[in-house]
Amino acid sequence: MRLLILNAGSSSLKFGVFSAGDNTREVFKGSYERFRNGGCEYRFRHGETHERGAAAFASPSDALKGVPDALKRFDLDSIDAIGHRIVHGGASFSAPTLLDDETIEAIAVLTPLAPLHNPANLEAVRLCRGLWPDVPQIAVFDTAFHLTNPAFATTYAVPERWRAAGLRRYGFHGTSHKYVAHRAAEEVGRPLSDLQLVSIHLGNGASVCAVNRGQSMDSSMGMTPLEGLVMGTRSGDVDPGAFGFLARELGLSVQEIEDALYDESGLKGLAGSSDMRDIEDSAAKGDLLAQLAIEIYAYRARKYVGAYAAAMGGLDAVVFTGGIGENSPSMRRRICDGLDFMGLQLDHDRNMAVKLSGPAAPQIQAYGSRVRVFVTETAEQLMIARETAATLTAARPTRLLRLPIAVSGRHVHLSRAAVDALFGKDYVLDQATPLRQPGHWCAKERVTLVGPKGKLASVAILGPLRERTQIEISRTDSFALGIDVPVRDSGKLEGTPQVTITGPAGSFTTEGLIIAARHIHVNPADAARLGVEDGDYVGIRVGDEDRGLTFGRTLVRVGADAFTEVHIDTDEANAAGIEVAGTGELVHI
Numbered sequence: 001m002r003l004l005i006l007n008a009g010s011s012s013l014k015f016g017v018f019s020a021g022d023n024t025r026e027v028f029k030g031s032y033e034r035f036r037n038g039g040c041e042y043r044f045r046h047g048e049t050h051e052r053g054a055a056a057f058a059s060p061s062d063a064l065k066g067v068p069d070a071l072k073r074f075d076l077d078s079i080d081a082i083g084h085r086i087v088h089g090g091a092s093f094s095a096p097t098l099l100d101d102e103t104i105e106a107i108a109v110l111t112p113l114a115p116l117h118n119p120a121n122l123e124a125v126r127l128c129r130g131l132w133p134d135v136p137q138i139a140v141f142d143t144a145f146h147l148t149n150p151a152f153a154t155t156y157a158v159p160e161r162w163r164a165a166g167l168r169r170y171g172f173h174g175t176s177h178k179y180v181a182h183r184a185a186e187e188v189g190r191p192l193s194d195l196q197l198v199s200i201h202l203g204n205g206a207s208v209c210a211v212n213r214g215q216s217m218d219s220s221m222g223m224t225p226l227e228g229l230v231m232g233t234r235s236g237d238v239d240p241g242a243f244g245f246l247a248r249e250l251g252l253s254v255q256e257i258e259d260a261l262y263d264e265s266g267l268k269g270l271a272g273s274s275d276m277r278d279i280e281d282s283a284a285k286g287d288l289l290a291q292l293a294i295e296i297y298a299y300r301a302r303k304y305v306g307a308y309a310a311a312m313g314g315l316d317a318v319v320f321t322g323g324i325g326e327n328s329p330s331m332r333r334r335i336c337d338g339l340d341f342m343g344l345q346l347d348h349d350r351n352m353a354v355k356l357s358g359p360a361a362p363q364i365q366a367y368g369s370r371v372r373v374f375v376t377e378t379a380e381q382l383m384i385a386r387e388t389a390a391t392l393t394a395a396r397p398t399r400l401l402r403l404p405i406a407v408s409g410r411h412v413h414l415s416r417a418a419v420d421a422l423f424g425k426d427y428v429l430d431q432a433t434p435l436r437q438p439g440h441w442c443a444k445e446r447v448t449l450v451g452p453k454g455k456l457a458s459v460a461i462l463g464p465l466r467e468r469t470q471i472e473i474s475r476t477d478s479f480a481l482g483i484d485v486p487v488r489d490s491g492k493l494e495g496t497p498q499v500t501i502t503g504p505a506g507s508f509t510t511e512g513l514i515i516a517a518r519h520i521h522v523n524p525a526d527a528a529r530l531g532v533e534d535g536d537y538v539g540i541r542v543g544d545e546d547r548g549l550t551f552g553r554t555l556v557r558v559g560a561d562a563f564t565e566v567h568i569d570t571d572e573a574n575a576a577g578i579e580v581a582g583t584g585e586l587v588h589i
């Protein structure tokens with residue numbers, strides 16, 4: 001299958017032709033960038049052929065006109081499908097989506113939220129529909145990766161009626177952050193779901209993303225791609241109080257303020273050029289404004305690294321990408337300098353020596369630095385190609401199979417030490433009720449959980465005993481206790497909060513308090529029937545009536561003699577209208 005991928009950014013048009021299959025690879029790479037004075041530079045690469053030169057296009061959307069000719073020239077204009085980068089997908093586009101009249105209209109409605117991007121993205125869609133009317137087109141959204149951000153990261157503290165009108169944070173560059181986070185995890189040699197990463201995408205648009213155990217937890221960009229870092233022409237964070245001042249004191253209209261924040265701010269506003277190469281050259285020649293611009297740029301990025309390490313409660317690695325992240329050793333150094341206190345130290349020689357090609361992801365931290373630092377080329381087009389191909393093949397009807405669902409109430413798994421402290425030395429729990437998972441039981445005894453806000457009494461104890469005590473509650477319970485509790489897979493207890501458990505013989509304070517991530521226990525035979533493997537994530541669709549819903553991202557855990565069933569907690573069960581048990585359908589995601 002041959003795919004055309006189009007990525008219209010704010011300062012460049014990048015495109016590629018990919019051969020999709022088991023190993024999706026790029027067969028042609030093209031770009032138009034450095035738009036100025038009504039012209040731009042182009043680069044094409046096809047096998048061993050490299051071409052570069054000047055073209056007369058004034059903007060990324062203007063440069064779209066060059067794409068069909070370039071493809072024709074390299075004999076690549078017969079295309080099976082087209083994948084588009086769409087910057088703003090709002091709250092409803094959580095996955096790649098087939099572009100038809102309805103979806104195009106829904107994307108067009110989001111234009112005010114990404115005025116620099118969505119129009120060019122849609123222009124590309126319209127152009128392709130004209131040229132290849134029968135070829136399916138798929139949208140891949142910058143925002144989709146960030147839809148996992150928790151409400152406390154996405155909600156602005158503004159009046160309810162504004163929030164109801166749609167004011168919330170989204171985050172962008174998701175395709176890039178997702179790709180580089182996966183690359184870093186491959187290099188570390190551990191699953192992404194075990195790692196806490198900060199991904200720093202510094203292109204013309206720039207954003208930092210906290211990738212917490214495989215999911216985006218926060219992004220420096222907000223409702224629009226204007227919040228956060230200093231960018232080529234965008235301001236990033238500005239006190240919202242400035243709006244009133246600018247309107248009252250300078251008599252500016254809303255449109256004038258917005259235009260200036262998008263187009264005349266950032267590096268351009270500070271030092272006259274939106275291109276970091278120009279700014280670095282001017283700074284080296286002694287231009288004080290260019291020097292200040294570089295300092296502000298680095299300082300803002302460093303603040304976000306610290307903030308996100310704190311937000312996640314840990315940091316294993318930082319990844320640099322985007323034109324500036326990939327190519328400016330001095331900017332990487334400025335951002336990382338002074339972070340030794342949190343275990344991050346750069347090796348300056350390695351930093352200077354970075355020469356990227358293809359998927360290389362060199363590490364540039366010093367020997368002994370606890371936090372690793374990677375540099376890698378972003379591969380938005382490759383990711384879009386993979387997602388486009390996957391979406392087209394997934395159009396096959398998904399196999400739906402009914403699975404039993406069990407609702408887990410709050411409970412604890414105790415260690416020997418915990419049983420000793422709570423019930424007395426060498427106490428043997430009464431294994432009153434066997435559970436459906438073979439060898440598992442619920443004890444007759446109960447315990448109480450104690451938090452700063454309140455207590456939860458009569459909490460069940462599930463056996464057998466474990467190496468480490470684990471306490472599983474719902475999110476509602478976490479408010480009853482008054483403790484901020486993370487959602488975790490069972491057994492992943494590093495850095496989880498402490499709680500006090502009390503029993504008849506005493507109390508036991510331990511870490512290990514989690515909201516258990518929903519999961520499916522499956523035995524190998526059922527796994528084969530369902531077409532899933534250990535570690536996969538699937539969806540579970542529950543009910544067709546009013547409260548029917550699909551639970552996304554449900555972890556598959558294959559166990560030799562597991563009883564096949566889905567485990568959700570009481571909050572999830574309430575949301576789906578399930579009392580004690582129910583059934584659901586597996587959906588491949």
Ligand SMILES: Nc1ncnc2c1ncn2[C@@H]1O[C@H](COP(=O)(O)OP(=O)(O)O)[C@@H](O)[C@H]1O
Pocket residue numbers: 009010011012202203204205232274275276277278280322323324327328
């Ligand atoms: N060698 C370099 N040194 C410093 N900055 C660079 C270098 N090469 C590219 N850049 C910067 O990268 C930015 C463009 O990044 P890029 O990711 O290509 O943009 P876009 O967001 O349009 O995809 C520009 O500011 C450019 O100056």
Ligand SMILES: CC(=O)OP(=O)(O)O
Pocket residue numbers: 008009010011087117142172173203204205206225
């Ligand atoms: C979202 C965004 O800022 O994209 P770009 O970096 O391509 O401008």
Ligand SMILES: [Mg+2]
Pocket residue numbers: 009203204205322
């Ligand atoms: Mg970009």
